[in-house]
Amino acid sequence: MKTIELNKDIYRSEAIMSAISGFSEAGEFKIKDIGKSWIITITGEDEDLLRDEFANYCLGLTIANKKN
Amino acid sequence: MGKMISTTFEVDTKIYPMEAIYSAAYTFIDRAYIYLSGNPKGLIRVNFKPKSTAYNFEDVRGEFMNELLSCSLRNQISEKNHKIREYIVGAALLGASGEIPHLDEIENEGSTSDNDDEDDCDCECECDDDYHYDEETDAFKPENNSWEDDPFGIAIPWEEKYTAPSQAEEKPKEESQTRMQEQPKNTEPELVPGEDGVIDVPEEELAKYAKPWDK
Structure with missing residues (x-):
């Protein structure tokens, strides 16, 4: 089980939700709101890789949303 | 790995x-x-x-x-460059639509910008070489109206351009239309198939289409 904290001021909430939806088949994601950030708990096979890919995907979606 | x-x-x-x-x-x-x-x-x-x-x-x-x-x-x-970029795009769109910016719009644009050089200008019309102020229409107009001219006669219709002036006067449009109507109708014989479906074409009619070597 791995956790990642995504700042709400850096990562858009829509992007995080969309990323969870996209990665739902690759692993199990649990999301928790702690005010300024989202805490995402990831459970799966290769959790390190899954966490890195998930963070990248969230960042990519956030930037794409900002550009639009 | x-x-x-x-x-x-x-x-x-x-x-x-x-x-x-x-x-x-x-x-x-x-x-x-x-x-x-x-x-x-x-x-x-x-x-x-x-x-x-x-x-x-x-x-x-x-x-x-x-x-x-x-x-x-x-x-x-x-x-x-945000402002100038917007201005260039706006000017290009206005130019494409054929509208010339009104004086009030240009003054408003100038008041929002921080360009103080305009205040030093004594004249209204010589600030820009490409446009001059027309008091009658209260708008800027291009100094050089070359785009309105037609030096190569592109805007002249084909009939006017290639018909002699005397002929054009003698042949008004109504007359030419009546002539079109007075033209003889098609005098070719109507070819109707017979009961057996065979069309009997008269020899005179066939002679029209005869090649020189057939004669």
Whole structure:
């Protein structure tokens, strides 16, 4: 089980939700709101890789949303 | 596959704006895992982990910092040129629509900009060589109306251009239309098939289509 904290001021909430939806088949994601950030708990096979890919995907979606 | 080395460094958003950090991160998103944290109004922590060992870690990190600088400069230039860029696009669209900006609009544009040189100008019409102020219409008009002229006669209709003036006067349109109506109708015999479906074409009619060697 791995956790990642995504700042709400850096990562858009829509992007995080969309990323969870996209990665739902690759692993199990649990999301928790702690005010300024989202805490995402990831459970799966290769959790390190899954966490890195998930963070990248969230960042990519956030930037794409900002550009639009 | 060995474990990838990751590094974390801080970026000051007062030096590199957040937009530049995003742009630089987006450029490297295919080569590295990038995780951003910290305060967007202060220091941003960038966790940088190359995806492949094929990339030299220090080189990629250096490239990222260079890209960051490039993006921040591009962002700065973009913000500076924002107004002029909008003006150029607006002028191009206005030019394409054939409308000339009204005096009030131009004055309003000038009042919003910080250009103080316009106040020193004594005249109203000689500020711009391409336009002059027309008091009757209360609008700017192009100094050189060459676009309204037709030096090569492109706008002249074909009939007027290639018909002699005397002929054109003698043959008004109504007359030519009546002549068209008075033209003889088709006098060719109507070919009707007989009961057996065979059409009997008269020899006179066939003679019209005869080739020279048939005669």
